[in-house]
Amino acid sequence: MSIRTPLAVARNHGAAKDGVHHWWMQRLTALALVPLALWFVISIISMAGASYERFTGWVSNPLVAALLIALLVATFYHAAIGLQVIYEDYISNHLRRRIVDVVTKFILTLLGLVSIIAVIGLAVGV
Amino acid sequence: MAADGPATSRPVSPHISIYRWQINSVLSILHRATGVALAVGTLLLVYWLVSAAAGPDAYRSAQGFIGSFIGQILLIGWAWALFYHLCNGIRHLVWDAGYGFDLSGMTRSSIIVLGAATGMTVLAFIIGWIVW
Numbered sequence: 033m034s035i036r037t038p039l040a041v042a043r044n045h046g047a048a049k050d051g052v053h054h055w056w057m058q059r060l061t062a063l064a065l066v067p068l069a070l071w072f073v074i075s076i077i078s079m080a081g082a083s084y085e086r087f088t089g090w091v092s093n094p095l096v097a098a099l100l101i102a103l104l105v106a107t108f109y110h111a112a113i114g115l116q117v118i119y120e121d122y123i124s125n126h127l128r129r130r131i132v133d134v135v136t137k138f139i140l141t142l143l144g145l146v147s148i149i150a151v152i153g154l155a156v157g158v
Numbered sequence: 159m160a161a162d163g164p165a166t167s168r169p170v171s172p173h174i175s176i177y178r179w180q181i182n183s184v185l186s187i188l189h190r191a192t193g194v195a196l197a198v199g200t201l202l203l204v205y206w207l208v209s210a211a212a213g214p215d216a217y218r219s220a221q222g223f224i225g226s227f228i229g230q231i232l233l234i235g236w237a238w239a240l241f242y243h244l245c246n247g248i249r250h251l252v253w254d255a256g257y258g259f260d261l262s263g264m265t266r267s268s269i270i271v272l273g274a275a276t277g278m279t280v281l282a283f284i285i286g287w288i289v290w
Contacts, residue, residue, distance in 0.1 A: 059254060062247050069244055073237070077282055081225065081290040084214040091210070111197040118190055140197070147204045150211035 054113055061110040068103040088154055097155035101148050108144035112137050181268045189246045192239040199236045225290075237282055242275035 123129035209220035223229045252258050
């Protein structure tokens with residue numbers, strides 16, 4: 033039996049059930065980035081000084097394009113929530129902290145979108 | 159407040175100006191520092207991909223920049239930050255799973271992380287320059 037009043041439930045008080053979401057997403061993206069980052073580094077080493085044709089040929093492989101997009105999504109998400117934790121630790125002024133965090137998230141989202149669109153463009157040969 | 163004498167100004171831990179440096183605190187700070195560096199370093203990745211998408215000329219100028227002295231210095235820094243954050247991140251995931259908390263084990267894994275990150279960076283550039 034719950035001792036919470038119906039009004040408290042209606043007002044969304046109490047545990048929101050997503051307290052570990054931020055923590056979990058940081059670990060999930062970290063876990064994804066272990067193989068993705070290793071694959072990316074090995075790939076770009078083998079592509080060192082590659083011609084434009086060889087590079088675009090590599091990205092136009094659907095599996096490569098998909099892995100690149102997965103890498104970009106995980107990287108920018110991981111970076112955004114990782115930087116948020118640093119701001120929470122070191123920026124004590126709440127308003128300033130929130131502004132810096134929001135600006136960071138806007139910039140990282142934009143960088144992520146631009147790079148993903150570049151990969152899609154290369155993959156489909158636009 | 160309890161009557162335990164006049165207020166004393168105790169240091170807040172870890173206060174780096176009085177905190178004794180030790181390998182684990184250094185690695186913890188480095189994890190954050192490399193995280194920030196890698197977030198800024200994504201600009202290099204975005205520049206490279208956008209240049210490639212813009213066409214052969216832009217791609218060649220990006221390759222030229224990355225191959226230049228400044229580009230290679232940036233790339234070495236980026237590679238070490240990536241390998242360090244990757245190796246130490248794996249250590250964090252092992253901790254999250256509940257393992258590796260004994261003091262001697264932590265010191266040993268600290269040294270392994272530093273060695274692995276540096277070794278992987280050296281290896282990556284030796285192979286990269288051979289491939290080039």
